[in-house]
Amino acid sequence: MIAIENLTKTFDGNIILDHITSNIKKGSIYGLIGTNGAGKSTLLNLISGIYFPDGGKVFIADEDLSENVALKDKISYISDEPFFFNSYTMTDMAKYYEKAYPSFSMEKFIEISSYFPLDVNKKLNTFSKGMKRQAAIVTALSRNPEILLCDESFDGLDPVIRQLVKRIIIKEVTERGMTVIVSSHNLGELENFCDVIGILHENKIIIEKNLDDIKENIHKIQVAFKPMIDVSCLNGIDIVKSTVRKSIMEIVARGRLDDVLRKIEEKNPILIDVIDISLEDIFIYEMEVTGYDASKILI
Numbered sequence: 001m002i003a004i005e006n007l008t009k010t011f012d013g014n015i016i017l018d019h020i021t022s023n024i025k026k027g028s029i030y031g032l033i034g035t036n037g038a039g040k041s042t043l044l045n046l047i048s049g050i051y052f053p054d055g056g057k058v059f060i061a062d063e064d065l066s067e068n069v070a071l072k073d074k075i076s077y078i079s080d081e082p083f084f085f086n087s088y089t090m091t092d093m094a095k096y097y098e099k100a101y102p103s104f105s106m107e108k109f110i111e112i113s114s115y116f117p118l119d120v121n122k123k124l125n126t127f128s129k130g131m132k133r134q135a136a137i138v139t140a141l142s143r144n145p146e147i148l149l150c151d152e153s154f155d156g157l158d159p160v161i162r163q164l165v166k167r168i169i170i171k172e173v174t175e176r177g178m179t180v181i182v183s184s185h186n187l188g189e190l191e192n193f194c195d196v197i198g199i200l201h202e203n204k205i206i207i208e209k210n211l212d213d214i215k216e217n218i219h220k221i222q223v224a225f226k227p228m229i230d231v232s233c234l235n236g237i238d239i240v241k242s243t244v245r246k247s248i249m250e251i252v253a254r255g256r257l258d259d260v261l262r263k264i265e266e267k268n269p270i271l272i273d274v275i276d277i278s279l280e281d282i283f284i285y286e287m288e289v290t291g292y293d294a295s296k297i298l299i
């Protein structure tokens, strides 16, 4: 759906994005992770056509964004600083968008806004930061976008609203095949939400992974032996990390789960328990393999 080819952007002679290439499939939710200043907003501004690249191209459904401005109509961008006209209410904004965007649906606006604790007839300049963000999400989704770009849109939302927003987005993805890119500093925020995670660092996407693929191949397992054995005895298992606390050994291992469990069982454990592995844990291990210090990149 979105093909990014060798995208390069400089500001005042400084390279911000350096030959970024990525393919984002229709109907996927892509999590773009990076520290402050990594270039997340710049990349989203390029994909939405707000910025022009210094090199490279963005294709939307195989069409070159720079040669077809109409493609921008397919994209709703919730920037980290949502813009509203001063003194407008949400209803006024909806009426404005209805005129400006053919795809805007007043019915959808009424439906989606009803899920949020917002007064659509109150002036937006009296809303709190989090309420303004909610209003931006409602109006963006009311356009039925094929592509939704969210720049740290979950920041400043309380946990209940955050879950609500995720549920609404997932519904749009499942029912209409909407494609989503959501940027964040925080991997944990994207847990159980994204299909693909890309990490932007030092002007490049240093790692990009499909979560189903990696989750299938990395496991956290608690084991106990009596007497306790040294982790080196678990030969034949690709152990990325191990810790021993009291009588429990916790290992993170790569490979097929049934293979790893079979090899552990050969050593006659008295306990073997597969436990949930967090997105953050997964990426800490993945980044160690590529030689990056995850503690400087993941928060």
Ligand SMILES: Nc1ncnc2c1ncn2[C@@H]1O[C@H](COP(=O)(O)OP(=O)(O)OP(=O)(O)O)[C@@H](O)[C@H]1O
Pocket (backbone or CB within 6 Å): 011, 012, 016, 034, 035, 036, 037, 038, 039, 040, 041, 042, 043, 080, 185
């Ligand atoms: N319009 C601009 N003019 C000059 N420099 C800019 C401009 N926009 C962004 N930059 C620079 O580009 C770099 C990346 O900024 P960007 O806002 O894309 O990062 P980010 O990953 O979104 O950061 P944050 O998480 O803090 O929002 C920064 O060094 C920033 O100063």
